[in-house]
Amino acid sequence: MSLDFLLRTGEFKDLASAVASPERPLSVRGAIEAAKPYLAACLARASGRTVVFVRPESAPLAPFESDCRFFLSRLAPQAGSATLAPLSENPYFEVPPSLDAASSRLRLFRRLLASPPAVVVTSLGGLLKPVPRPDDMAGLFLSLELGGEADREAVLETLARYGYAREDIIGSPGEYAWRGGIVDVFSPWEANPFRVEFDGPRLLSMREFDVSSQRSLRRIERLTVPSLREFTATPDFVGRWAAAARRRPGGPSRDLEARIAALERGDFGPSFSAQALVVADRFVPVTDYLRDPVFVVDNPEAVEAEWGAHLEELRSQCADLLAEGAFAPPPDDIFPDRLRRRVRDQAVRLEELGAPPARRKAFDLSFQPAPRFENRIPFFLQYLKKLQSESDLCQIYLLNDGTRRRLATLLRESDIPVLETDEPFAVAPRSEVALLVGALPGGFSYPREKLDFFSEKDIFTEEKVIVSRASRRPFFSQFQDLRAGDHVVHGDYGIGVFRGLRRVEVEGRGREFIELHYRDGDSLLVPVEDLNLVQKFSRSGPEAPPLDKLGTNTWDKTRGRARKAVEAVARELVELYARRKAVRGHAFSPGGEWDEAFAKTFEYEETDDQLRSIREVRRDMESEASMDRLLCGDVGYGKTEVAMRAAFKAVMDGKQVAVLCPTTVLASQHLKTFRDRTVLFPVRVEALTRLQGPREQRAVAEDCRKGLVDILIGTHRMLSKDVGFKDLGLLVIDEEQRFGVAHKERIKQLKATIDVLTLTATPIPRTLNLSLSGLRDISLIETPPRDRLAVHTVVTPFNARLIAAAVRQELGRGGQVYYIHNRIEDIDRVAELVTRLVPQARVVAVHGRMTGTQLERRMIGFVRRDYDVLVSTTIVENGIDIPLVNTLIVDRADLCGLAQLYQLRGRVGRSARQAYAYFLVPPYLELTPLARERLKALKEFSELGSGFRLAARDLEIRGAGNLLGHRQSGTMEAVGFEYYTQLLDRAIRELKGEPVEDENPEINLKVDIRVPEEYLPQVNLRLNLYKRLASVEDLAEIDRAREEIADRFGPVPEPVENLLRYGALKHLARKLRVRSVDRAERRVVFKFRADTPVDWSRVTPLLKRHSGSLSPDGVMSLFLRGTTERALLDETVGVLMELTR
DSSP, X not given: OOTTGGGGSHHHHHHHHHHHSSOOXXXXXXXXXXXXXXXXXXXXXXXXXXEEEEEOTTSOSHHHHHHHHHHHHHHOTTOOEEEEOOSOSOTTSOOOOOHHHHHHHHHHHHHHHSOOOSEEEEEHHHHSSOXXXXXXXXXXXXXXXXXXXXXXXXXXHHHHHTTOEEOSSOOSTTEEEEETTEEXXXXXXXXXXXXXXXXXXXXXXXXXXXXXXXXXXXEOSEEEEEOSSSSOOOHHHHHHHHHHHHTSTTOOOTTHHHHHHHHHTTOOOTTHHHHGGGSGGGEXXXXXXXXXXXXXXXXXXHHHHHHHHXXXXXXXXXXXHHHTTOOOOOHHHHSOHHHHHHHHHHOEEEOOSSOOOTTSEEEEOOOEEOOOOTTOHHHHHHHHHHHHXXXXXXEEEESSHHHHHHHHHHHHHTTOOEEEOOOTTOOOOTTSEEXXXXXXXXXXXXXXXXXXXXXXXXXXXXXXXXXXXXXXOOOOOTTTTOOTXXXXXXXXXXXXXXXXXXXXXXXXXXEEEEEEEOGGGOEEEEEGGGGGGEEEOOXXXXXXXXXXXXXXXXXXXXXHHHHHHHHHHHHHHHHHHHHHHHSBOOOOOOOOHHHHHXXXXXXXXXXXXHHHHHHHHHHHHHSSBOOEEEEEEOTTSSHXXXXXXXXXXXXXXXXXXEEEOSSHHHHHHHHHHHHHHTTTSSOOEEEEOTTSOHHHHHHHHHHXXXXXXXXXXXXXXXXXXXXXXXXXXXXXXXXXXXXXXXXXXXXXXXXXXXXXXXXXXXXXXXHHHHXXXXXXXXXXXXOOOXXXXXXXXXXXXXXXXXXXXXXHHHHHTTXXXXXXXXXXXXXXXXXXXXXXXXXXXXXXXXXXXXXXXXXHHHHHHHHTTSOSEEEEOGGGGGOOOOTTEEEEEETTGGGSOHHHHHHHHTTSOOSSSOOEEEEEEOOGGGSOHXXXXXXXXXXXXXXXXXXXXXXXXXXXXXXXXXXXXXXXXXXXXXXXXXXXXHHHHHHHHXXXXXXXXXXXXXEEOOOOOOOOTTTOXXXXXXXXXXXXXXXXXSHHHHHHHHHHHHHHHOSOOHHHHHHHHHHHHHHHHHHTTEEEEEEETTEEEEXXXXXXXXXXXXXXXXXXXXXXXXXXXXXXXXXXXXXXXXXXXXXXXXXXXXXXX
């Protein structure tokens, strides 16, 4: 007997025969949770029909479908499975469905048009909503094929109708962009976006591209893009809907005409997915696509009870909306009851408890759950020997071959015979235990057949393998989010306001300038080729900076002060680095067997960034110089594991480790994490916090002084005079910037001769990281775990029912909720409101005015799951990692800053579960104009658009402040973050002795150097291109830019080719310290600075060849032969290249 054993049992054959007959309903008992996916796969294989497996509303669908997929891969490799999740939790809330739910439903619909999957896992909320009929369904997918005919305008219109958001640069699924003959689209079905290039009515090429670099990766032949909507959204459909809505019983609602007008503008709100069903003749039950499905209902009592309660809630909400005069179709129209009755009458019912009613035919299966051993290996070996003595056949599924080999060795050492096989239907002798590789979801036994199946998590501590993936940063460039009215910094003239691009006729040629406004109405036109002098002004506070006045020296003074401050920081950093390298520390021994054994007990697979950081820390510890490394990464990205590897290495060398945390709660969490990881090793981990009594604290401190404590974790209490170490080798500091000045002085004393590893979740700017390379050791962890889902973010008006539904949904899946309310005065009333809305929720409130002990006790109670909902002020912004918190509700989110919201949102979504963030705002009409602007930014933020990038930049500014010291914040605010980092980079390079070029040569060759508007209509993209080519640092970058322009925007036109050559010319002129290059007809005049590095011996041949002249003050005049603009530029570039050789 093997994994297909059930198909051969008498009881299953009887069940399969009954399923094939019209006899209904049927009851099945004895199908335990771990065996249900297996039973579904067996039914699909035996019947040859699609099994529609209906679960309760509160039960997760995706993990169950994944388990079905595992069994189908063994029993019917050609068959597939799918989920049919509810499109949204509540059709009356204006809450957009998650992209995952919408795209997974459309993926299933696509399969239904061809060949249905063997198993569809769903709930009544997902199953009952009608879907478009076949002729409409085909129109929900855009298919493109290389060489085929396709109209660009029609494709753009289709993407807009499908609900894709138009952006200048796409960065997230569900977005599209276009430039000339190129259309970029990011399908939620794909890992990367695609670039489609048109040549008139023909598809010239299709390429997959990288969202981080915006560069093409590979060519593709065909592409299918799904709609994000379950209705056709054509003008014809809108007309049909309007007519049907006006004819509804009871007459039109008060808001109907306004709603129809919005639809005609293409403004479909989230609730229209349900309202579209008013056009009833365009929709059919999903079962119309399935040929004679087998319905299986899991725990039918729970399914019926939960659906009944949900339906009652929806009816109540519908009645409220109708009473307010709003348009709202009744829930019975959205979820027709006819299909539910069919499911009820025809289903195979998996009964949980008790005997089924006499009228149902019942089948008994004898599944039993496998025991859980949780790393208690001796008990597991003893249990296996008992099963063997009873002649049971045992199969153990392990997640990888390495674990299988280790377990095989262990079993053989215990005299248990083993068969290692990859054949799922291999039948081992009953004396041998079969070891296979596979993700068996959970173990079970079948006593009637004397069969036992174990999964890896039945034996070892539950594992969740996270496969590493490449790091992906959002594509960010200087002017990507620049809007008219934004502040900018000009290196020579100071802070002004950007007003836009202006085209001006100069000497008969159209040239582009950026227009900047200064104080008292002054304006400045900056040639786009000089954009390297302009930076966007990023500020850390909400106040707008004062504008500079042209023709005065205010900016010179500000810039001078900034330069002095920056030079002081650069000097301090360079001296600190030199001092630290001079101090000899303890060189730890290279890693050995203990280090390897400790690494193997890590329950996840390390990401690439984690592995690199671990190697960097290990290298630092093994060198004689004292380590002082900063480890930067988002919460949940694995910083603690890197710190634990370092701590373990130190302990194995006989040294003690101190872990310093800013809060008691964080210290308590670290204590649990460190103890769990070191449980199998001879390591003593203790903590020093306010939660311990004085006697316990004294005992721990005494043992620490004697060297009996290996790792001590604590708050600033650990810095007290009475706490000492016998032989401290490593100090780990979590979020150093959150300690006070006095504590930092004590930390500095500790840091003198020991290795130090500092952890921070605040991102360090990439520009700063590059300029500090070699001065401050920084490790970046930018790779999120693979199955970390994006947080589904919703911006919506306050709605008590929505809050109740969100809390109930999270509690239903065993999770916890953050409710952020930033007013201490009425926070207790909000906690009472949540309790009233969801009586079963255990609610606790915390805020900053509580005593430290009271706050800590409540927070630790929440961590221990004594409470379900934490109502809090924004003090949780820098909170702790609680994987079970996957719903965040922020009251009056319009009053919070973007960076604050970004950090708050980072509190949820730290596990493989889908997380939700609800940003509650007042109704749109009640908002002030300023608040409306903020709301607009919030909406961008929720779509991971420009708001996301701005929030990330705000956090980087904060990170820069933490890294460089808060005394620099005034300087940074005076000149702007970008300009500050540019000054710092220059100062450090000068101190390192690297060449720095800051002159800006004036070049006027009277050629057309612009990006034509018809080639690239988006102003921000043109600005980025000008900026990049004005800041070129080597000639190879010109070739890379040319390739990228052709890739992203299409064939390069003549003016852009000129611009590329101009970029090369400007780079060479800077390098040779040329003051200016001017052209008069076909004669070009070069003016060199006195300190030019030109080799004058190379000038004589040039003068002869070009009938030129050279004056004593460094002015060279040459006659060029080129008659076209491109030829003149090529010749000029050639002259300067000859002088640089």
